[in-house]
Amino acid sequence: MARIIAIANQKGGVGKTTTAVNLAASLAAAEQRTLLIDADPQGNATSGLGLQKEQVPLSLYDVLVGNSDLRSSRQTHVQFEKLDVVGATPDLAAAEVELVDRSDRDHVMREAVESLRPDYEFVIIDCPP
Template sequence: MALVLAVVNQKGGVGKTTTAVNLAASLAAHEHRALLVDLDPQGNATSGVGIARDQADRTTVYHALLGEADARSAVLPTEVPNLFLLPSSTDLVGAELELVSMEERELRLRDALEALRDAYDYVLIDCPPSLGLLTINALVAADRVLVPLQCEYYALEGLGSLLRTIDLVKGSLKPELEMEGVVLTMFDARNNLARQVMKDVQTNLPGQVYDTVIPRNVRLSEAPSHGRPAILYDIESKGAQSYLQLAEELLQRHRAAAAQLKHA
């Protein structure tokens, strides 16, 4: 049964899609079957793994959300062994309006993904950069929430809004939803502000910030334009190595948690 992670931050440009794509690819490289769900109408996770956006007559996550197709029929293989994609569509732009009038509108993605969970070890949902109905669907479908956070001045302010939304979802829709953790992205160790933000986040969220930090890296930022995760574009780059390390840290955390449960 797959562990479902919602990769969420309502701010754009913080490394959300980069994290969803490269963490999913890195988990696949660690020989875990991973499904990347592109819930962002921009479709950058879709193109980021080399799948053209909005091909005519293609079944997408949009059709699965609206109950027009089985999500299994929309899944595509990628160039990375063990990595699969449930692609986005620009139709998602209007999906929130279409969902508003539907019964159990917040549960649509959870129900759509249910049939897929046995086929994968990890499902990563790349959420839109907003806290609207699509993101709420992702949070309800998820077991845990992973927050990429850029080390910048307003980082903690934005994080507060997101944590309040997560608490609302826990309170009314998904009591068992948990924080997976915070991943610091686009980190520049030469920058005093970045180092201070890192310290503040670690102080405010003790035990929830990953040790692995994703640096600013040219090769990492180039990879999406070539339709390849960083491990395929340049596996020796600092960006690719950081995401492989992040995947290993995540796996170690989960192994430790499973062992603790076993001996409880």
């Protein structure tokens, strides 16, 4: 069962993405099955691992609004055999507005992550400011 690590800070520009990408890459290089979830609409963790928007047909946005699940949205073996990524695109910024009327909105991300938790040793989440 995966350990879940969220890299979060209220301020931007403090190294959250750098920490998340390097931690995920280091864990994968150490042969730990790792999932990196880019939860920042800027998508810098996604692009930092060499994925362009065009290479991310399904993103975290699609998961949160119910168009997909994490398993279908992940890119596998990104830079390392043991590193998978759920990318972010700018449309992720709209997810909060689209979820405002859902009574279960506080649990959407948790349920999505729980569905893949048995597949990994670590889940790293790069949070927005």
